[in-house]
Amino acid sequence: MMDKRILTGEQIIVEVGNLKIGGNHPPIYIAGPCSVESKEQIMETAFQLKEIGVDVLRGGVFKPRTSPYAFQGLGIEGLEYLKEAGKATGLPIITELMDEKYMDVVAEHADIIQIGSRNMFNYSFLKTMGRLDKPILLKRGMCATIEEWVLAAEYIVAHGNKNVILCERGIRSYDHYTRNTLDLAAVPIMQKETGLPVIVDPSHGTGIRELVKPMSKAALACGANGLMIEVHPNPPCALSDGHQSLTFEEYEQVRRDK
C-alpha cells in the first residue's frame, strides 16, 4: 500500500459523549431497528435496549434500497422520532446519511453519522464528511478490498476528521447461503493498518438471525471494538431486514454471553 498516509496504525480513540471507542476500551454495543417505522416502535425499542444494555441507538431513516419501489424510510420525520427516543433514554443515536442535502439536519441531530456500504466508494461524499466535526461510522463497501477501505477512511481523515469508526459488515462472495461473507480477519487487519476502532455488524454480515450470536462472540474474540446489531420489537413485521433482526430476548442473550 501507499506510503503517504495519515493513518499509520497509531491508535485513535473516538469519543461520543462520555463513550470511548477503540484501543483497550470495552467493546460498544450499537443496536436498534433497520428502519425507524413509527414513534411507538423506536420508543419501545430504545427503552427495552436501554434496560438490557446498549451504548448507542441505531435506526435508519434514509434507506438505500435496491428497488425504487421498496420502502425508502421515513426521512426527516423518522429522524425526529429517533432523536426523541435518544433524548428520552439518554442514549446517543446513529443514523445513515445518503445525501448531502440532509447533512446539516442529520449532523445536528445524530451523535454518529453512518456512511453505508454503498457510499464507501463515493469520494465526493467522503470528502464532505471529512470536513464535519462529528464521528463517522464508515461501513466497508460490499466489494471493497482492504486497501480501498483503508483509503476511503484516509479520504475522511485527510479532509480533517479523525473521528472515524470502521464497520465490517460482510463482503460479497460467490455463495449466497448467507447474505454476505463476514470477513472477521478484517478486524485485526484494519486495526493494524489504520489504528482506528473496528466494529462488526453480524446482522448484515450474515443476514440470518441464528448466526448473529455466534458471529458476535467470534467478533469480540478476535478483538472487535464493538458490535452493531439489528433488533426489532417484532421481526416478522419489520418493514426491512426482518429475517436478520433479533427480538429483545435474543439480543439479551447476545449481551449476556459476550
Added chain:
Amino acid sequence: MMDKRILTGEQIIVEVGNLKIGGNHPPIYIAGPCSVESKEQIMETAFQLKEIGVDVLRGGVFKPRTSPYAFQGLGIEGLEYLKEAGKATGLPIITELMDEKYMDVVAEHADIIQIGSRNMFNYSFLKTMGRLDKPILLKRGMCATIEEWVLAAEYIVAHGNKNVILCERGIRSYDHYTRNTLDLAAVPIMQKETGLPVIVDPSHGTGIRELVKPMSKAALACGANGLMIEVHPNPPCALSDGHQSLTFEEYEQVRRDK
C-alpha cells in the same frame, strides 16, 4: 425479478443530437482520454479521433480515485477544454459527474452525463439524474448483479428520464490478471431485460491495451450497441490509466476491424 417495472424490455432508442443509439442503429464509438490533462491534449485527441472515426468524445474531469492523494482531475477547467474540443470538431461530449454540486454546469456543457461504476449504488444520485432532461450513461457497479443494475436504471427512469445508455465495464472477480472480468453475456441480457442500449468499455473491462481490440470485436459480435474506448496521444505519459489506453494507431485498427 420484480414485476413492477417501467423497463419491461421494450426497445428504447436514445438520441444524442442526430445520433441514434440502440436497436438496429449502427454501434456508436465513444473515445478519448481517461482524464482531460490539458487543452492541447484534448484538442489533439479530438481532431485525431474525428479523422479516424468517432461518434462521441469522452474525457474525465472529475476523477474518482481510490487514493485521496492521486490526481483528482482538472475539474471545471477540464470541462471547459473538453467543451471547446467538442465544439471545434463538432463532436458531442461525455464526462462523468460525481457530485451534485457540479450538476448544473456539467448538464449545461455535456451531451451525455456519465454515472461511474462507484456511483451505481448511490440511489440519491440516481434519483436526481432521473429528474434531468439529458442522456445518462450508467456504468455497471463493480460488483453489481444483473438485478441490481436493472433496478439502478429503473431508479433513473422511474424519476422521469428514459434516456439511459447502459455500459458493461467488467466486474470484480477473484482473478487479477485482468483489471476486471468483462462480462459480455450481460450485453444480450440487459438488452432483453431493459430494452435500453448497452455499450461495452473494453478498456476498463480488461485494463490491458492488447485486449481492447479482441474484446471490442467480441462485444460487437454479441450485439453491443457501441464501444467506449480510452485513447491517449501518449499512453505511457497519461496521468491515469495509461496501461489500458490505446494510441491513435491502435484505435484506428479497432475502428477498421469492427
Added chain:
Amino acid sequence: MMDKRILTGEQIIVEVGNLKIGGNHPPIYIAGPCSVESKEQIMETAFQLKEIGVDVLRGGVFKPRTSPYAFQGLGIEGLEYLKEAGKATGLPIITELMDEKYMDVVAEHADIIQIGSRNMFNYSFLKTMGRLDKPILLKRGMCATIEEWVLAAEYIVAHGNKNVILCERGIRSYDHYTRNTLDLAAVPIMQKETGLPVIVDPSHGTGIRELVKPMSKAALACGANGLMIEVHPNPPCALSDGHQSLTFEEYEQVRRDK
C-alpha cells in the same frame, strides 16, 4: 508468472485424425448431449449433427454431479453407445474421464479425453494424463486463475503430452443470473501465454439456452479456436443440463451465423 515453462506461447497445433486445431485453422465445432442417455438418443444426435455440421461428437458417460443421488451417467455402457455413434457417422468422439480406473478403456475408445472443471486442480490426475499419447481437452477450473490454468496445462505438458486443448467454460462469480461468468478475455490471454488452442463452452459458460448463440459469435470474434456446445434431441427431457442444451434447429442457427 514463473519463468521456467515449456509452454512459452509458441503456437501448438493439436491434431485429431485429419482435424487440425489451433493457429489459423478454422474453428472446430464440438457438439452433443451433456449425457449419453440411450443408444437411440446418441445415434439420432450424431446423425443430425453430422448433417448440420460438426467436427467432434461429445457425450458424457461419467458425470461429476454435485449430489451423490443425481444421475451419474451410463458409464461403460454409455461409452460403447458413443463409440458406435462415432463409428456410424465417422465423427471423432470426446468424453470426460473422472477416474483413472477407467483410463485405459476411455483412452482406447475416445479420440479426445476431457478433463472436467472439477479436476483441473487434481494434480495426480494431470500427471497421469501427461503420460498418455492422446489429445486432452482441459477445462478451466471453476475458480481457477489464469496462472493456475496455465500451470495445470504445464503439468500435462511437463509429463510428456503436448496435445492439450484448453476450454474456457465460465468462472464462478457473485452473480447467479447466469450459471457461470463466461470470461472471454481468457481466450486471447491463454493463447498468448501457452500457444495452445483455446475453445469456448458457451453452454456451461452461461447455463441459458438463449445466450449460447450470441456468446458463440463473441467467442469466435475474439479468436477462439472452436466451440463446445450442448445439443439434445429434446432438451426439456434431458437427464442433465436441459435448460442450457440447444435443439438441432437452434444449433443449426449457431452454425450458420458464425
Added chain:
Amino acid sequence: MMDKRILTGEQIIVEVGNLKIGGNHPPIYIAGPCSVESKEQIMETAFQLKEIGVDVLRGGVFKPRTSPYAFQGLGIEGLEYLKEAGKATGLPIITELMDEKYMDVVAEHADIIQIGSRNMFNYSFLKTMGRLDKPILLKRGMCATIEEWVLAAEYIVAHGNKNVILCERGIRSYDHYTRNTLDLAAVPIMQKETGLPVIVDPSHGTGIRELVKPMSKAALACGANGLMIEVHPNPPCALSDGHQSLTFEEYEQVRRDK
C-alpha cells in the same frame, strides 16, 4: 437443499483412538508442518508440540502444488518419518492423500486421512474414501458453496463412512490481502446442516502468521470443534507455506490463550 440426505444435522462424534471430536467434547488441536521435510524436522516438531499440547500431528507428504516444478513432498519416505514421529510421541497422525494409488499405504499408517481443498469436487475420490473404515478430514473446496460442501460430505457418508470431520480453510474472494477469506459463519452452519464436527484452519484461511492467533480465538468462540495449525521449527526456511507457519513459541501462545 435436497431433502434426501443421510446427514440430517443429527450430531455425529468422530473417534480417533481415545480422542472424541465433535459435540460438546473439548476442541482438538491438530498441528505440524505444511510439509514433512526430514526425519529430524518432524521428530523435533512432534516432541515440541507434544510438550506444548497437541492432539494430532499433521505433516504433508504428498503436496498439491500449483506449479509442476515446485517441491511435491517426500512421498512414502515422508510418510514413514511422520509415522515414526507419531509412534515416538504417542500422537495420532494425519496426512493428505491425493492419489488412490497410495490409498492403502496411507490408510495403513495414518490415523486420519485428509482430503485437500483441491479434491473436494473429485467425486470418484470421495466415493472411494466413503468405502474406507478410517476417519476422513474433508477440507472445503476453495470455491465450494455450503451446499456443495454438504453434498461432498454426503458422498463419503453415502458410501459407508460416517467418520467425517469438516475443515473450513477459507474461500477465494476478490481480495488478496489475505491468502483466502476465512468464512467463520460456515462453522455453525455446517454443524447445523450436517451434525459433523467442524474444525478451522486459520493458517491457510489467512496465510498470514500474525492472524493465526486472533482467528483461532474467533473460531473457538463461534463453536469450532478444533483447530488445524501449521507449525514449523524454522518458518523462514520452510519448503512450503513458511509465511503462515507459527514458531513453537507462537503456537504455545495460541494454545494458552484459547
